[in-house]
Amino acid sequence: MTVAQAQPNIALIKYWGKRDHARNLPATGSLSLTLDTLWTRMDVRFSDSGGADRLSVNGAEDTPMLARVSACLDRLCGPGRPPATIASTANFPVRAGLASSASAFAALVTAASAAAGQSRDRQALARMAGAASGSAARSLYPGIVELTVDDEQISARTIIAVDEWPLRIVVAITADAAKPVSSGEAMSRSAATSPFYGAWVERQDHDLEAARSAVRRRDFERLAAVSEHNCLKMHSVMWTSRPAIVYWNAATVACMETVHELQRAGVPVFFTIDAGPQVKAVCLPDAEARVAEALSSTPGVQRVMRSGLGEGARVLGSGDP
Numbered sequence: 001m002t003v004a005q006a007q008p009n010i011a012l013i014k015y016w017g018k019r020d021h022a023r024n025l026p027a028t029g030s031l032s033l034t035l036d037t038l039w040t041r042m043d044v045r046f047s048d049s050g051g052a053d054r055l056s057v058n059g060a061e062d063t064p065m066l067a068r069v070s071a072c073l074d075r076l077c078g079p080g081r082p083p084a085t086i087a088s089t090a091n092f093p094v095r096a097g098l099a100s101s102a103s104a105f106a107a108l109v110t111a112a113s114a115a116a117g118q119s120r121d122r123q124a125l126a127r128m129a130g131a132a133s134g135s136a137a138r139s140l141y142p143g144i145v146e147l148t149v150d151d152e153q154i155s156a157r158t159i160i161a162v163d164e165w166p167l168r169i170v171v172a173i174t175a176d177a178a179k180p181v182s183s184g185e186a187m188s189r190s191a192a193t194s195p196f197y198g199a200w201v202e203r204q205d206h207d208l209e210a211a212r213s214a215v216r217r218r219d220f221e222r223l224a225a226v227s228e229h230n231c232l233k234m235h236s237v238m239w240t241s242r243p244a245i246v247y248w249n250a251a252t253v254a255c256m257e258t259v260h261e262l263q264r265a266g267v268p269v270f271f272t273i274d275a276g277p278q279v280k281a282v283c284l285p286d287a288e289a290r291v292a293e294a295l296s297s298t299p300g301v302q303r304v305m306r307s308g309l310g311e312g313a314r315v316l317g318s319g320d321p
């Protein structure tokens with residue numbers, strides 16, 4: 001058995017749309033924060049005794065994810081590999097717009113590669129994780145991470161290490177339910193039907209450059225401006241897809257208003273939202289308590305989770321069960 005852990009990552013400059021569906025290559029680059037307190041742990045055991053792959057998620061047999069997990073293991077180890085028993089545990093809601101597939105596939109490739117005795121480097125594992133879930137490639141890396149892409153492959157790297165800019169993230173949970181439309185299906189629909197999709201792809205390099213430069217200068221205000229703009233642009237593409245893709249609920253909008261009220265009061269904070277109704281507020285350390293308090297008391301918020309920047313995926317242990 002081999003157990004690996006990875007944390008979800010939150011994109012500030014988002015990935016929304018693919019250039020190559022077969023290879024799951026994103027249309028554009030992206031930039032994200034790897035979290036620390038939220039995690040997925042994957043226990044992978046290859047068996048010599050035949051049979052089929054088995055997957056459990058938080059103790060329950062999970063068939064919807066099994067096909068994607070098996071395909072990921074086939075790519076990693078070859079289709080002739082032995083069957084695997086995989087147990088996934090997460091300490092946060094899964095499939096609810098909290099990047100659980102990012103941490104899951106980053107942890108899966110890390111555990112499975114070690115269990116199979118492979119010596120793939122981090123970049124190779126990031127490519128394997130990215131083939132399963134585009135955002136998962138970023139969770140191989142710590143801190144603030146940039147993913148670039150060309151027609152052949154993706155590359156990910158840390159641009160700011162964990163201790164170089166102590167950003168804090170307060171996640172407001174507004175609903176625990178799984179998302180109604182998967183991000184893969186929603187991206188395809190956006191590319192096929194939103195009149196804004198082309199403009200979204202075209203301006204992505206511009207936003208990435210603005211975010212990269214803000215990060216390098218530790219310019220929180222500029223990072224806040226480009227991140228909120230990029231998030232709202234991605235959701236505009238979703239909203240103008242046919243049928244429209246709306247992941248927000250009333251509490252999502254209330255949280256955005258809370259963040260803007262804090263900004264008007266001079267608090268260094270901004271929001272971002274992914275394929276789900278949760279709101280992630282990014283702030284400087286001194287603002288964290290106030291941001292958590294304000295979001296906790298926003299109508300419709302069930303609870304908040306707090307995090308800093310965290311490490312990339314890693315093996316926690318291996319040996320006989």
Ligand code: PMV
Nearest residue numbers: 011014015133134135274275
């Ligand atoms: O990696 P996927 O297929 O779950 O897509 C992730 C999409 C967003 O979370 C909305 C944006 C991002 O860059 O993480």
